[in-house]
Amino acid sequence: MKPSNAKIIKDGLWTNNPIFVQVLGICSTLAVTNNVRNTLIMIAGVTFATAFGSFTLSGIKGLLPRKVRMIIQVLVLSFYVILVDIVLRAYAPAISKQLGPYVGLIITNCILMGRAEAFAAANPPWASFIDGIANGLGYGVVLLAIAVVREFLGFGTLLGFRLAGDWFTPWTIMIMAPSAFFLVAMALWGSNSYNARAEARRKAAVAKAAPDRAAK
Amino acid sequence: MKKDSVSYVVAFTFLACAAFIVPLAIANEATKKRVESNRLFAAHSAALRAFGVSYGSPAEAESKYASLVSDLPDGKGFRAQIDGKAYIAVKKTGGGLWGSITMVVAADEKGERLQGIEILDQMETPGLGGRIDEDWFKKQFRGEKLGPEGLTIDTAGSGTGDGDPDNGRVDAVTGASLTSGFVQAIVNAAVKDIRATGGPK
Numbered sequence: 001m002k003p004s005n006a007k008i009i010k011d012g013l014w015t016n017n018p019i020f021v022q023v024l025g026i027c028s029t030l031a032v033t034n035n036v037r038n039t040l041i042m043i044a045g046v047t048f049a050t051a052f053g054s055f056t057l058s059g060i061k062g063l064l065p066r067k068v069r070m071i072i073q074v075l076v077l078s079f080y081v082i083l084v085d086i087v088l089r090a091y092a093p094a095i096s097k098q099l100g101p102y103v104g105l106i107i108t109n110c111i112l113m114g115r116a117e118a119f120a121a122a123n124p125p126w127a128s129f130i131d132g133i134a135n136g137l138g139y140g141v142v143l144l145a146i147a148v149v150r151e152f153l154g155f156g157t158l159l160g161f162r163l164a165g166d167w168f169t170p171w172t173i174m175i176m177a178p179s180a181f182f183l184v185a186m187a188l189w190g191s192n193s194y195n196a197r198a199e200a201r202r203k204a205a206v207a208k209a210a211p212d213r214a215a216k
Numbered sequence: 217m218k219k220d221s222v223s224y225v226v227a228f229t230f231l232a233c234a235a236f237i238v239p240l241a242i243a244n245e246a247t248k249k250r251v252e253s254n255r256l257f258a259a260h261s262a263a264l265r266a267f268g269v270s271y272g273s274p275a276e277a278e279s280k281y282a283s284l285v286s287d288l289p290d291g292k293g294f295r296a297q298i299d300g301k302a303y304i305a306v307k308k309t310g311g312g313l314w315g316s317i318t319m320v321v322a323a324d325e326k327g328e329r330l331q332g333i334e335i336l337d338q339m340e341t342p343g344l345g346g347r348i349d350e351d352w353f354k355k356q357f358r359g360e361k362l363g364p365e366g367l368t369i370d371t372a373g374s375g376t377g378d379g380d381p382d383n384g385r386v387d388a389v390t391g392a393s394l395t396s397g398f399v400q401a402i403v404n405a406a407v408k409d410i411r412a413t414g415g416p417k
Contacts, residue, residue, distance in 0.1 A: 034342060060232075065225045072232055079236040083243065090247035093254040155343055172391070175343040 003123075005130050012134025019142040019184070020191040024110040029143055030180040031102050036159050039147035041088075041095055045106050047136025049080040051129050053112055054120035056080075058128035061121060073116045074107070081107045111139055146183045150174045258336070259307075260285070263294045266305050266322035266334040268358060288413065293320075303331050304414045310402035313395050315339035317348075321406035323362065325414035329381075330360045330367070333403060345395030352377045356386035357403070366404030369396045 003011075018024045025046070032038045056076050057064075064072055085103045088096040096103065106112070115135050120128040151157060154174030156164035173179050218224060257274055260281040264271055269284060271277040285296045293306035305322035317338045322331035333354055340346045347353060359381040360367055370378070373387035388396035 063219075063228065065219050065228055067220065067225050068229050071229065075232060075236055079240060082240055086240070086243050086247055090250040090254070093251075093258065097258075170343055172341075172343060175341065 003127065005127070008127060008131050009134040012131060012136075012138040013141065014138070017138040017142065017191070018111045018114070018135050019139055020188060022111075022114060023188075024114045025139050026184060028102065028105070028109055029146060029184055030177045031105075032099065033143055033147040033180050033183075034150045034154055034175045036144070036147045036151050038095070038099055039143050041099065042102065042106075043136065043140035043143055045081070045084045045103060046109055046111060046139060047133060048084060049077060049106055050112050050115055050136045051132030052080050053077040054115050054128035054132040055125050057116050058120040058123060058125040069121075073113060077112045077116065078107045081112075111135055142184075142187060146180060146187065149183060150179060154179075262320045262334040262336050263296075263305055263322075266320040266332045267294075267296050267298060267303055268322075268332050269296075269298065292409070293413075294322075296322075302414070304410045305331070306406045306409045306413070307336070308402050308406040308409065309337075310398060310405065312338060312398050313340050313345050317395075317398060317402060319399070319402050319406070321403055321410070323407060323410045325410075327407050327411035327414065328362060330357050330362060330403075330407070333357045340392070340395045345389065345392040347389045347392065348395060348399055353387075353389060360384065360386060362407055366407040367400070369400040369403075371396060 012018070014020075016022060019026065019029070028042060028046070032042045053073075053076055057073055060072075060076075081104065084106065085096075088099070088103060115128075115132055119131045123131070148158065151159075151174075152163065153171045156162060156168045156170055171179075257277065261271070261274070261277050263285055264277055264281055267285070269280055271280055284298060285294050287293075288295055288304070288306075293304060296303045296305070302325040303322055304325055305320050307318065307320055309316050309318040311317070315338075317340070318336040320334045320336060322333070323329060324331065335349045335354070338346065338349065340348060356377050356379075357367075361382050361384050363384045368385045369388045370385045371388040371393045373385070375387055375390035378385060378387045
């Protein structure tokens with residue numbers, strides 16, 4: 001069955017969110033989320049590489065020999081990642097320097113390989129492209145939320161603009177990697193308990209609609 | 217040809233690698249000059265800022281660099297002639313908290329007063345040690361008098377910047393005594409180099 005575009009987008013953003021449900025790409029949340037600007041660039045890089053990587057892999061899946069499937073996946077995905085790296089180095093040297101090795105490490109972001117294997121290998125190119133965008137954005141929304149909290153509490157700024165006054169004592173822990181663990185865990189907790197409650201409500205509604213079936 | 221035959225796999229892999237790597241090589245080659253000029257601009261503009269020369273655009277920075285500054289013969293630093301006075305800046309790398317710190321340190325030729333410092337590379341904790349790259353911290357070094365051992369970065373200071381250029385001390389970054397100590401070591405080592413390069417001959 002071919003999934004509709006709307007379903008693909010909803011899956012990437014919520015139902016099958018790469019961070020909440022697939023628990024992929026957690027590593028990069030530690031590295032770049034203490035600063036909103038770097039986070040935005042990371043999101044753009046991951047979304048670009050996932051979308052175009054999935055698109056390309058889906059396009060050539062008919063020609064792909066099984067034995068070298070993974071090698072070719074890595075080749076294609078790293079092609080796009082290195083492209084991002086080259087562009088940043090040439091046109092945004094300051095950002096490239098700040099992100100340092102993290103741009104190259106996009107290739108190790110599990111979302112890229114995860115979507116190539118789980119979606120692009122079985123779906124047409126255009127749907128794979130949309131899936132890549134949706135998953136990149138689903139990842140991005142969570143990352144951005146964490147970055148906003150971390151940058152505000154850690155520096156008292158957002159995107160470099162000072163929001164808190166002089167009275168504000170920055171929470172140094174928010175700048176360090178451990179706080180990303182706490183925040184990701186809290187976000188996972190929140191989304192899981194929301195989903196569990198929604199599921200319980202759905203079951204209750206079903207039981208109400210057909211009481212004798214539920215009783216049996 | 218069968219998709220799982222050895223010859224198909226080898227031919228496919230070869231062609232796929234070529235198809236993806238050749239464009240990357242071309243892109244890399246095409247941007248090489250730009251990347252190199254970015255790198256040079258980073259070094260040149262840092263030298264200008266350390267010498268206390270202001271500039272507006274990158275082009276202006278390069279032209280000021282060309283007219284005022286020359287490289288030291290061994291590539292370790294820069295020599296500048298500003299308003300008739302000779303200055304020397306050296307590039308110095310030293311240990312930091314998480315990785316090494318690279319700075320440009322400028323002083324007059326005899327190493328009596330600092331002209332300024334600039335951070336080229338650092339991996340200190342953002343928000344703590346990373347604040348050595350903030351202007352208030354770097355500004356304290358401008359025109360600071362140097363003792364026989366250089367200067368002291370004082371952890372007992374107010375942490376907001378020391379305005380007196382004659383006391384041979386500047387304020388450390390609050391909460392970053394280790395990083396401040398590393399910066400002090402680098403600056404003083406650089407001062408030694410400047411004195412060795414430009415001192416009495």
